[in-house]
Amino acid sequence: MxxxxxxxxxxxxxxxxxxxxxxxxxxxxxxxxxxxxxxxxxxxxxxxxxxxxxxxxxxxxxxxxxxxxxxxxxGVSKDAEDFARVLTAEGSEQCGFCSPGFVMNVLAMKKELVNPSDKEIIHYLTGNLCRCTGYMGQLRAVKTYLGVQ
Amino acid sequence: MFTLSDLVQPEKLETAYQVLTNKRNNTILGGCAFLKMGSKRISTAIDLSNLNLNYIKEQDGFIEIGAMTSLRELETHILLREQFNGLLPKAVSSIIGVQFRNCVTVGASVFAKYGFSDVITALLALNTEVELYKGGRMPLADFLKQPKVKDILVRLWIKLDTRQATYLNLRKSASDYSILNVAVSKLDNQWTIVVGARPRRASIAIKASAALSQRSLSDAEMEEAANQAAEELAFGTNMRGTAEYRKALCKVLVKRAIMEVASECK
Amino acid sequence: MNKVGMKSVGHGIRKIDGMAIATGKPVYTLDLAMSNALVVKILRSPHAFAKITTIDTSTAEKVEGVECILTFKDVPKERFTLAGQSYPEPSPYDRLILDEIVRYVGDEVAIIAAVDEKTALQAMKKIKVEYEVWEPVLDFEQALGHASVVHPEEDLHCNFDIGLQKEQNIASSYNEEVGDVEEELKRCSVIVEDVYYPQAQAHAMMETYRAFTSLDHTGRLVVVSSTQVPFHIRRQLARALQLPASKVRVIKPRIGGGFGGKQTGSLEAFAGMVTLKTGKPAMIIYDRKETFSCTTSRHAMRLKTRVGADQEGIIRAIDIQVLSDTGAYGEHAPTVLSCVGHYTLPLYNKTRAVRFTGNAVYTNKMPAGAFRGYGATQGTFALECTVNKLAEKLGMDPTEVRLKNISKVGETFLTGQGVLLGSTTLERCIEKGKELIGWKEKFPSRKLENSKVRAVGMAITMQGSGIANIGTASVELRLNDDGYFTLLSGATDMGTGCDTILTQMASEVLEVPMNHIIFNAGDTDTAPYDPGSYASSTTYLAGAAVVKAAEELKSKILEQGAKFLGVSVQDVEMEGLTVRTLAGEEMSLAKIAELTVLGTGKLQLVSSATHGMDISPPPYVAGFAEVEVDQETGKVELIDYVAVVDCGTVINPKLARIQAEGGIAQGIGMALYEEVIYNAVGKMASNSFMQYKIPCRKDVGKVRIAFEESFEPSGPFGAKSIGEVVANTPPPAIVHAVYNAVGVRVNHLPITPEKVFVGMQKL
CATH class of the missing domain: 3.10.20.30 (Beta-grasp domain)
Incomplete structure (x- = not known):
């Protein structure tokens, strides 16, 4: 249809x-x-x-x-590239296969949460599995991108 | 792989109901998260998206939740965060991830009566009624007992009372199904103890709840109530745990939940 | 060579493909497939062990849109192995593309190719198969001498003796003893022993298995595959499909993770067969269920371990007996088995006798295969748990037992045939790890208020760097007509970043920026031979090949440059994309390229190198876990994990750190969450991410990595490997921490809350 x-x-x-x-x-x-x-x-x-x-x-x-x-x-290539630059600077895209979905959820989170804590970031992103990186580098990248400590 | 021959998006509940009852394998769609896992052959799928059933509102002493409301909305809605010590947000927040909870609906979660359900356990600890299109309003506990019928779950009604409540669970991985989940609430002196994922669907431990309501809440009595809950409910074995372990967990989690609610009440 | 003053090596440089893959550019196998490719689906056995008595495809073939249906009657009769290993492969040739006998639930029965997925599935339902169902071998501890023989066929073939005894269901056996272990144990004042069961683990890479095949303009078979081993796939397909290898081209695009899974050619032959039969392009994609249940997993094992020490805590004897479950086929069975000993026994070299014996047995379950760690993971689990137990019995701090016993630079070990250890900072790794985790304050445990206990545990591990005397890597390097370079390599980046670090090394030697080097890899038509991405090889072997080739090309450039500038070669150097004389005269690389490649030069400057080693220097990790255990429920929460790594020189600190963090997370999964589970009739129950839980973001606690660099004299810039060694410590370290918390030793992985709970009940 x-x-x-x-x-x-x-x-x-x-x-x-x-x-x-x-x-x-x-x-x-x-x-x-x-x-x-x-x-x-x-x-x-x-x-x-x-x-x-x-x-x-x-x-x-x-x-x-x-x-x-x-x-x-x-459709959000500029924002995606901004975040991807940080993500790749940490090396935490690794195989990259989970990255597009992950990037989309990070960008969604950025619009929704203000100054999130580590715990809130982890909670928001839990539905994005990654088998390569062990998640630590992604957390570093997200925090750098959001400008939170 | 599922197949689906037709899909309708009715504007009226009556039409939805007619299509549903028209043919044996006509089905209401929820969030479709489990659709891909089976090999269901659906003749006509009925999408309730156009029925304005996506809402949470306070009305006449109830919180009314439309069937198409997502679990993510349950998690983030200010009313539910503030009521019952945030019981419902707590119960749904460990389910997979934000994207998943944005997709799946409370109506389907309750209607499917899944044994592993976190949300049913929490809702049972509240004064919750379900409203079926044909079956009308009935307590959630009664709905869970009745055999599966062809009907449409339209909305949930949660009595807006001053109940204190909590939800606890034990999972292996944080995004796994619960090995066991527990919700406990207290309204005045009435306790409700609910245990789910046993792995059978959630039930109220009626005797333990009643007994606890008579007691003075010493540590020993709270523990006794937890033990009683473990004795009166049946537990089973699946990949996530044995019946014996679930029973032991029940004692621990129920005890902790009671203590938490008791301390909230102080 | 050392890192001081280096411009590329030692720097945390972004991966050269990073931005493209992170922003979703179409660079993976499926993205590159032709839209008109046939869809290939596999009909699979519902039985764990059966013989196909009749198979009727006639109705299915009539379904409109079906292009071909193949059964065991239609495939070549030469057995082969899917193990991606250098020829001659140690793995037994025990496979056909389709066999009359099916050996596990999910084994392939028929290949269906149709215009789309729906048609293929519809046709699949119409294939009529009758089976003679046989008694399966499901428990690997019962396999030896079982009444059923998993591989009864006459034409089983081994390239050399791997101890295969098919009547006994033994795919391979291994025995090694130096000294007299029984005698030495008698002399030990403390002996500990136990039995360990590391479980089967799924690779669970995010991109499932997939391959796209077509015929090129000369009729050659082109295979685009998400593989770690393009050259092995080429050789394997040539044998399986009975073609000369020269008629096969394998291309590896970007791939979405492998972890050893894609070192086994699980599906390329099915699509290849369809393309050969139909002449049409074909695409095969395994869904997640097939990826879980019809490929390979880590070998589940039983390890009986004995360790003896003297009163001072010096380990004098180690005895490890292994039973390895290789499942229905023997991919990697002999080598994973032998690696259990190879990567554990050299850790402690004050021994006077060591023995390592074992069998890999066939069962009617999904085959096991290569998985990051490759036997070292299982061996480390058993040995390190035993050494922790030894420390307790000796009344010594477990870190002290390690420090007393570990091998030092320049030393040998009993099974090492005289090879001297070239580099290790394991001692520093242990010291650093103790400091980071807070060992002094936290060991062994402390009780918290809320019925919880916190405790720490530790383990050490080693791996290799490449396979001694077998693994080789070749590269070719050239100066192009525009003054840029092309580096051709067969190395197989699977997200790990080897394309980047090999470019870094070339850039360092050639003294040109990285963006002046085009890195071209992953195409068997253009790349020189490389075995692929496995055995922790690439940095160490391909890296050394790059260094050799780059040095050779650099000297050729200097030579030519000197000639053009009219000075002797001693009087020129490379600087800023030019060759420059001491007097300051210079010529750009672009000009040198022009003068050599074009017109009258007639001499394109190229170099090549093949590198292999007769040693495999070990990288090391000291791992430390801090857990919180709920004494009432048995739930273990990982609070902190510290891994201190000696991978020699760190070529790219950012990428090395992520490798380490990812490996630790996989080890955490193995320790706490992951388990391949079968039901009573041999059907896999853990075949989705709902039932097989890899760690999610909330499950890994905090993982901290530190590097204690050594300098490996045989490695490029002093580098060793890192890819696998990082996966090994979490299971024993977390088991140790849980024991220190609540006194329960979980020897049967994973550590579920229920096992801890039941263990506490028994105390």
């Missing part, structure tokens, strides 16, 4: 299957930053924003996104 979306500030009309998930729809339209790594809604790699909130695009049926505003990392 046809759905209308605002993808990264651009209005699009796409044909989707009724049981298609948003992650697949986005990838099939060239938004290849969106990664999938589980089938159980618990790794966070596919994180995008729907109406400016972090959601799992693997858990969102594309048809339910009809009429909504969707943002992927391609």
């Amino acid at each position: 046809q759905i209308t979306l605002t993808i990264n500030d651009k209005l699009v009309i796409w044909d989707v299957e009724k049981d298609e998930i948003l992650a697949d729809t986005l990838r099939s339209h060239g938004l290849l930053s969106v990664k999938k790594a589980c089938e159980t809604s618990c790794c966070g790699l596919c994180t995008v924003w729907v109406e400016d909130k972090s959601v799992l695009s693997c858990t969102t049926l594309s048809v339910r996104a009809h009429g909504k505003k969707i943002t992927t990392i391609e």
Whole structure:
């Protein structure tokens, strides 16, 4: 069926299957930053924003996104690069496969939390799994990026 | 892999209900987090997004929560943070992650009656009613006991009382399912002790709750109530723990929860 | 060479691919696949052990959009191994692409290729298979001498004797003894022993296994694969598909983690087979469930360990007996087994006798394979737990026992055949770790108010750097026509950053900025041979090859530069992208390139090097854990983890730190959370991130890394390895801390709250 979306500030009309998930729809339209790594809604790699909130695009049926505003990392490239510069300065992207989803959630957090503590940062980002880095370097990068101690 | 032949987004509950009861494998969609794990073949999926069921509000002495409200909203809503010592935010905050909680809905979490549910355990410790489209309003405890029916959970009603409450759980990894979860509340002298993820679904330890309500709350009596809860409830074994361990945990967590609520009350 | 005054080496430089991957640029396997590729799916065995009696694909083949369905009848009959190892591989050749016998739940039965996933799955359902179900071997302690033989086939092949005895279900056995252990133990005043069970662990890299295959314009098979071992995959596919290796090209793009999992060629052959049969591009992606249950895991083991010491606490005898569960196939079975001893026995070299014996047995479960640590992890767990127990029995501080017994520079060890230890700062690592964790104040434990106890524990470990006499690395370097350089390497960056550190080393030697070097790797058509990213090799071996090649090219440039400038080579040096005479005359690299490559020069300046070593210098880690244990529930919370690392010279402090932090987190997962679980009929129950919990952000506590650099004389700029050694200390150190907290020794990993609770009940 046809759905209308605002993808990264651009209005699009796409044909989707009724049981298609948003992650697949986005990838099939060239938004290849969106990664999938589980089938159980618990790794966070596919994180995008729907109406400016972090959601799992693997858990969102594309048809339910009809009429909504969707943002992927391609749509916030300047902010993403700003954070990525800090993240990579720590070396804490490692394999990078979880980075796009992680970056999206960090940017969402930045809008939502003011001057968060370590504990609040960790809590907000718990849904983003990473197998390479052990998370410490990511915490350093996030704190540097947010300018918190 | 699940399949889904059709999807409707009705504007009226009546239409949603009609579609639901039309065919055996027509299904209401919640947050869809567990959809991918099964191989469900859904004929018509019913999306309640257009029914304005995404809200939390205070009304006539109740907190009313629409079925499509996300667990993340439960976690962050000011009303729920302030009421019942933040019981509901506490109970949902360990569930996977923010993105997940932004997706999944309270209506589906309760309607599915999952044994591992954290939110049901917490809601049971409150004076919670569910409102079903056909079945009408009933206490959550009654709803949990009744067999699965084709109906629509529309909203939850939580009595806005001055209850003190807490929620405790034990998990291996912090984002795992609970091995056991416990919610305890006290309103005046009425205690409610709830234990979930046993791994069966949450229940009120009725005898222990009643007994504790009669007592003077010495350390020994609180411990006794916890032991009683462990005796009256049934525990099972799964990958996360044995029945014996759960029973032992029940004693510890219930005791701690009672003590915490008792000290809040002082 | 040393680090003073260096411009690239020793600096925390951002990875050269960092910004692209962190911002989601399309650089991974799936991103590069053609959109018209066939989708390949695998029909898998529901039985742990069975023979296919009939298989009927006729209905399935009629489904519109199905391109091909392959069964055991359609594949070559030459057995091979999927282990990514240098030829001749020690792993037994016990596989076919598809076999008539299925050996675990999930073993491959048929390959389906269709235009899309839905069609492939629909066709899969229509394949009719009948099985003769056999009694499976599920408990690895019962495998030896079990009535069922997992590999009854006649054509099992080993490249050399690895002790395979198929009737006994022994895939490989190993025996080594120096001195007389039984006699020496008799002379010891203190002997401790115990039995340890490190569990199977899943790699759980974020990018699941995947490969994309197609035929190029000359009909060669091109395989884009998320692999750690492109050259081994090429050789493996050539054998499996019965093609000359020259007809196969393997390309490794960016890959989303490997940890040893992608050192086994779990799926390339299935897509390759489809492309060869159909002539069409094909894509295979394992979902998370297949990644958990149809690839490989760490070898689960049972280790019986005995350690004897004299009254002063000098360890005189070590005896380790291993039983290793290799599962249905023998990938890495002999080498992981032998590494248990190789990477533990040299730690303590005051011994007079050591013995290391073991069997790797076949069972009807998912195969085990390579996993970061590669036997050292399991061996370290057993030995270090035993040494901690020894310290207690001796009444000594466990750090003191280590300091008394560890090997020093210039010393040998019993099984080392005379090799002298070239570098170690392990002593300093231990001292530093004690200081950082607060050992003096915290050891062994202190009670808190709320029924909780805090305690500390520790362990040490070593690994190797490359495989002595086997591992080699080749690189080629050239000065391009524009004055920039191209460095061609077969090294396989899997997120670890070797593309960057090899560029750093080249930049250091050539005295040019890093962005003047194009690093090109991961394509078997263009790169010189490299075994791949495993065995903690790349920094040490490929790094040394880069240094050699860069030095050679630099001298060629100086020579040419001197010639053009009309002076002798002794009178020129490289500086700021020029060759300069002592008198100050200079010529730019661009000009030298122009004069050599173009027109009349006819001499492009190139160099190459192949490097291999007859030693494998050990990096070291001293790990210290602080835990808080709830005495009422048994729940263990990790508060702090300190790891002090000797990896020789640290080439890139930022990347080395992340490697260490990530390895520690994986070790924490193994210690506390992770476990591959099977049900009673051999079906894996832990096949998703819901049921198999890798540590999340809240689970790792605080991890702190410090470096105590040594200088390894045989390594590039003094470097040794770091990739694997960092994974080994958490299990024994955390077990030790838990014991110090509540007196419960958890020898069977992971340390679950229930095990601690039950242990406390028994005290």
